[in-house]
Amino acid sequence: MHKVIHSESIKAALTARGWSQEQLATAIDESPQVVSHWLQGKHFPRPEKLLKLATTLRLGFDQLVMPDANQPIIAFRKKAGAKTTDEHIVKAMAMAALLRPLVDYLPERRSLHMSLPSASTDYVPLQNAVAEVRAKLGIGTQAVMGYERLIKEFKDNDALLVPALWGEKKNHKNALHILLPDKSVTFVYLNLDTHLEDFKFWMAHELAHVYTPELAGTNEGEDFADAFAGALLFPKACAEAAYAQATQVHGVQAVLNTLLAHAHAHAISLYTVFRQVQNFAQAKGLHPLQLSDVQVHAVRSNQHNGLVSEALFKPMAPNAEALIAVTANLFCSGFFVALKTMLIERGTGPGYLQQILDIGLQDATALHRALVGEIRR
């Protein structure tokens, strides 16, 4: 990887201190000529000198080194109310950097990926985009979007699913999307410790990122992914039918029950159904349903269907072997197969798993043991 020193940032730091390049050279025990060559981009400092530059000028890596042209693209599907901090981004970028060596062990990738011509959140173009995707998948306008269809679509677009066990509440994210543009591969992490009725929505949200890689990591991309997910899972024809039924019944509870029946049939949340019905009504100039977000959320809070991890692993607590099996067989992902080959071939330790999966060292050690057997570290 060719690296170049960030000379502008270093020169600015020198100016702020009133230092010359010679004074910097003295402070880091280097010759002025070598420092000059660094700043001209002719040479790159050795690791110990880069560290010395950091501690002397108090500049971080991004301020000392020019960014890589092939920076990974990161998108979080955050938990409600969670804020993304610099620490989250740094951690995700580190995960991305560590995933690069794994790419060499993945199956050969396709050259053609599905992409959407428009990433509009306006009703008509959004419904057109969703109709195109459903037609491509061979699913009728009112048919239930099954998990298997979504999973196949990830695979067909070289997006590797990585089921994760990040806990129900403690982690900042429910899903994480890491695109390595130069490698044309995407890693999609999905937290299995999430409610069943939300899981399909998050998968569809992540699929939107796969279809619109240029928007991943932007607010526009997040808004589109949310809009796309809802519309894909409960498109116009479904919303129209639900609206017609909901407007035939009387009372808040009856309306909620009507929407709940649709939510259960599609294995999605009541809120997704409600939002799609309201969007349909608004687009058609019809009266919206007389329900508030608060009323819908109150019902939703009482209707949770348990966690995906519980549904998958019950009655046992999830363990390394089960997670590996589920990833390969249910999510049709070659992630752990590639990982196993790489760990054995390179002799990589469990700390690698700890970081790329964002789990504790002991969980990583258990996974490492399950993948490569007992190896003395």
Next chain:
Amino acid sequence: MTLVLLDTNAYLRLAKRVRPLLGKKFGQKDYVLTILPEVVDEVHRSPRLRHNYPWFDATDLALERLAHAPRLSAQDKATLVAATSVLQGLVQMDTARFMTKGRSPPSYTDCRVLAFGQIRPAIVVTDDLGMHELASMVGIDDIWHGPELLKKMLSAKLIDNELVREIYAALEVNRDFTATWAEAKHTSFVKIFGKAAD
């Protein structure tokens, strides 16, 4: 005084049995052990670590950690952030270097521990082979494996042979017996465990 900074695993391997562990001077160089608050965070974040080390939150240990937590000036904190970021950047520039021979690329916390050792300065104690590789990459010499620390504690009579035996037995029971500890058993602690059988 010579500050000695333990990483998470080094601390977990000793803290249950060596009491008091932190803040006590020992040896000819007046070694004093300490840990970063990130170690506590790391344990609290991991249900498995909390489960496997239930003694971690015992009041006396929590108070000991609090009393002997290292303090940094605002300037040192800024330097720590910068140095940590560069160490992590170096790892990401050359990940393959840290992925062979049982190594793993050092994490953010690992980089922070190494960076701290450069700023205070402190000797870093870790059995993480990736951290040792990174230290060698940037010319950090003050880094020990866990058994090196144990040996110094034994020489300074901070611990006795029986405690060394207990610590080794616990590592084996917990399947936490790294190659470094295994190798040291019959080289650094010959008087206790004897020479390795051929």
